[in-house]
Amino acid sequence: MSFIDLKNDLPGIRGLMAYSPHTAKPLNELAEVLLRDEHNTLSRGERELIGAYVSWLNQCFFCQQVHEALAGHYLACPIGELDQIFDNLGASALPAKIKALLFIAGQVQTGGKSVSQDQVDAARHAGASDREIHDTILIAAAFCMFNRYVDGLGTWAPADRGYYVNRAPQRAIEGYIDFDLYK
Amino acid sequence: MAYIPLDESIPGIRSLLAYFPAIEPAMKGLMQTMMRQDRGLNKGERELIAAWVSHHNHCTACENIHGAVASHLLGWDEADYARMIKEKAGASPRLEALLALARQVTCNGKKVTPEQIAKAKALGCTDQEIHDTILIASMFCMFNRYIDGLGLTSRDTPESLKTRAQHLAEYGYGT
Numbered sequence: 001m002s003f004i005d006l007k008n009d010l011p012g013i014r015g016l017m018a019y020s021p022h023t024a025k026p027l028n029e030l031a032e033v034l035l036r037d038e039h040n041t042l043s044r045g046e047r048e049l050i051g052a053y054v055s056w057l058n059q060c061f062f063c064q065q066v067h068e069a070l071a072g073h074y075l076a077c078p079i080g081e082l083d084q085i086f087d088n089l090g091a092s093a094l095p096a097k098i099k100a101l102l103f104i105a106g107q108v109q110t111g112g113k114s115v116s117q118d119q120v121d122a123a124r125h126a127g128a129s130d131r132e133i134h135d136t137i138l139i140a141a142a143f144c145m146f147n148r149y150v151d152g153l154g155t156w157a158p159a160d161r162g163y164y165v166n167r168a169p170q171r172a173i174e175g176y177i178d179f180d181l182y183k
Numbered sequence: 184m185a186y187i188p189l190d191e192s193i194p195g196i197r198s199l200l201a202y203f204p205a206i207e208p209a210m211k212g213l214m215q216t217m218m219r220q221d222r223g224l225n226k227g228e229r230e231l232i233a234a235w236v237s238h239h240n241h242c243t244a245c246e247n248i249h250g251a252v253a254s255h256l257l258g259w260d261e262a263d264y265a266r267m268i269k270e271k272a273g274a275s276p277r278l279e280a281l282l283a284l285a286r287q288v289t290c291n292g293k294k295v296t297p298e299q300i301a302k303a304k305a306l307g308c309t310d311q312e313i314h315d316t317i318l319i320a321s322m323f324c325m326f327n328r329y330i331d332g333l334g335l336t337s338r339d340t341p342e343s344l345k346t347r348a349q350h351l352a353e354y355g356y357g358t
Contacts, residue, residue, distance in 0.1 A: 003300040004310035016314075023318060026212030033205045058291060104332075112331025113241060120186045130187040134203065137332040145325035151292025152284075152317040154300075 003154040010181065011157050012062030013150050018181050027146075031176040034139050042132055044172075045074030046098050049082070050105045050139045056086045057109040060147035062157035067143075069161075069168035079165060096126040101136040108140035186334045194339060194347060195248055196326060214356035217319055223312040226352075227256030228278060231267070232285050232319045238268050239289045242327035244337040249323075251348030277306045281316045288320035 006019040017024035035047045048071035055063035072079045085092040089102055100123035107114040115137065123133055158164075171179070185191060189198045200207045218229050230253035237245035254264045266272035271279050280303040287294035295317070303313055339347070 003295070003297065004313055020314060020318075023213070023216050026209045026216060029209035029212065030206060033209060037205060039205075059293060108328050108332045111240065112328035112333075115186070115332045115334070117186065117334075134187055134333065138203070138206070138329055141325045141328035141332060144328055145321040148288050148292035148321035148324055149318055152288045152295045152321060153292075153314065154295065154297070 001154065001156060006155075012066070012155050013146060014181050015155050016149060016153060024181075028176045030142060031146075034135065034142055036175050040131075040135065041129060042101075042135055043074065045071050046101075047135070047139055048074060049098070050102065050136055051143045052082065053086055053089075053102050054105050054109050054140045054143040055147050057106060058144065058147040058151075060151050062150050062155065063143065063147050065157065065161055065164040066167075066171070069164040070172060072165065073168040073172050079161065097123070097128050097132075100126040101128055101132065104133065104136050105140035108137055109144060112137075112141070184334065184336070189333070189335065191336065191338060194337070194343070195244060196330060198335065199329060199333070211356055213322060217315065217322060219355040219357075223309055224281075224315055225256075227253055228281075229315070229319055230256060230352075231278075232282065232316055233323050234264075235268065235282055236285055236289050236320045236323040237327050239286060240324065240327040240331075242323075242331050244330055244335065244339075245323065245327050247337065247339060247344055248348060248351070251344050252351050255348050255352040277303075277308055280306050280308060281312065284313065284316050285320035288317055289324060292317075292321070 002015060004019075006015045008015055008018045010018050013027075017027070035051065036044055040047070048067050052064055052068035052071050055067060068079050068082050071077070072082055085094060089099060089106070092099065094102070100119070104115055104119050104123055107116070107119060120133060123136075128136075185198075187202070189202050191198055193201055196210070200210060218233070219226060224232075230249050234246050234250035234253050237243075237249060250264055250268070254260070257263075259267070263273065267274060271282060274282060280299070284295055284299055284303060287296075287299065300313065
């Protein structure tokens, strides 16, 4: 049950977007550029993984499920394996570059000032470009916004993780601009 | 020095928009929509929430400019602003309740409690005002992290801040 009367019963950010269409537009445009734009050397799966990881750190159930399911879809990886990666990033078998970028995203989650030169250097050493470091920080920062918006207004979320996994293939096709909020 | 090659002579987040122009329409759209209207919360109150969140995120660059815009719009001098940020001095009970919500959002969205929401509503805050407070607070949790996460430093002087604040207060974020 949301803290305010959203005048709809849609879950998570979809309820907020139906309540406030004029803010939904720039929020969706931002998600589209950050997570789906093709002019990017990070894959859509890697970018969704960053969003899911930050949502997991922020304990935002709805955003974590949506974006973990999308990451799993793009990366052809069951969400159970992604859970294990989030649980122990250091021990995971992820490629060094994405691992270093996820470490930076984790720092951004605690606060922008937590990012250090050493971590940025480590990411570069692992092959990350300036643009990839930039995008990681911005995606992590954006999810610190989305997560707070969703949880700060007390929106509800389907508890069954299968709901999100089943929706992910269609969500991957539709993207964040041309989709029906009510479906 | 920023962690990536940015033109730091361009003030504030504009140097980031220059680096990554693809996000400019979304960022400006968000700022114009949320910061430049007087329905419910007025522009000065919106800027104050932005400054308040930036203050608690220790993002000096954002606090300085949005604090200056808020002060300009609310007719405050530096001492008035400092008292507000430190002690919420001069805030109406309604604004105080909204600042308390924004403070919780700064920590995590989950920290907002039904009791706090009930208190804000009892003091006359509308659903729209509560929505806008939480979204503005969330937005600045993004902007603060974007700026500080990239190690961007401000070259503003007290004079340049004043000029920029006056311009933003008058013309907004669309230009």
